[in-house]
Amino acid sequence: MTKSTSVIFILMFSILFRLERKRVSLIFVILLISCGLFMFSYESAQFNVVGFSLVLIASFLSGIRWTTTQLLTQKKEWGLSHPIDLIYHIQPWMALSILPLSLYIESSELISSKNFFRTDDYGQLVRDLLFVSLGGLLAFGLECSEYLVVSTASCLTLSVAGIFKEVCTLYLAAKFNGDQISFVNMLGFLLCILGILLHVFLKTSIHSTTKKHAYN
Numbered sequence: 001m002t003k004s005t006s007v008i009f010i011l012m013f014s015i016l017f018r019l020e021r022k023r024v025s026l027i028f029v030i031l032l033i034s035c036g037l038f039m040f041s042y043e044s045a046q047f048n049v050v051g052f053s054l055v056l057i058a059s060f061l062s063g064i065r066w067t068t069t070q071l072l073t074q075k076k077e078w079g080l081s082h083p084i085d086l087i088y089h090i091q092p093w094m095a096l097s098i099l100p101l102s103l104y105i106e107s108s109e110l111i112s113s114k115n116f117f118r119t120d121d122y123g124q125l126v127r128d129l130l131f132v133s134l135g136g137l138l139a140f141g142l143e144c145s146e147y148l149v150v151s152t153a154s155c156l157t158l159s160v161a162g163i164f165k166e167v168c169t170l171y172l173a174a175k176f177n178g179d180q181i182s183f184v185n186m187l188g189f190l191l192c193i194l195g196i197l198l199h200v201f202l203k204t205s206i207h208s209t210t211k212k213h214a215y216n
Contacts, residue, residue, distance in 0.1 A: 005056065007159045008034050009063025014156055017067050025202060030156075033195035037163055039188025040170060066155035073151035083147035091143075153203075160199050167192050 011030045014020040072080045080086045149158045171189060174181050181189075 005034065006059035006062050007156070007163060009060050010066055010155055010159045013063045013067040014070075014154070017071060019067060019070055019154065020156060029195050029198045029202060033160065033163055033192055033199070036188045036190070036192030036195055037167065040167060040185050040192055042182075042184050042188065066150065066158065069147070070150050070155045073147060081151050083144040083151070086147050087140075087143060157199075157203065160196055163192065164196050 007030055011020065011027070015022050020026065069086070072078060073086060074081070080089065146158060149161065167189060173179070174185075
């Protein structure tokens, strides 16, 4: 439920950095999406203060991250409009920042695992490495596509697309796992979809209006 605040933080920083104009319609749509996502995931997890705080901080930092990314990619004089250029300059620092934590949590388990360093089945090792490489390749493609969306559209559009993915995932998980969807959850689902459709409509209207002014 707390992840529903990420789009609000992105909107807040987008307005603060003047990436988006402060429009009542835009604020209404984002609040509609956020409230819909909150209602759709209502009572799906137990509340924990530490977890709530961590996710809230992560949502706040996500807002800063994607708005600054949009600033970097849409400034042509900085030469970071291409996703590969941005990944080349940013990704090493992201990897270095998370590497100590990853080594602290997972290093002993990885070293002692019979699937990697202590394996006797080299065929299994090759398969595991192929799966890891495939996951890395998919993650690289996802990163490129995210930066492309941010550079050509906006971080707010990327966030809304991510929420649509989350809503679809939650709905399919509830459907196939046999979870009960309450009236509040279904209402939240409909509100979220409505907000996403309104966002697409607003973006399309703004884009067409901008093109008309450019031609005139």
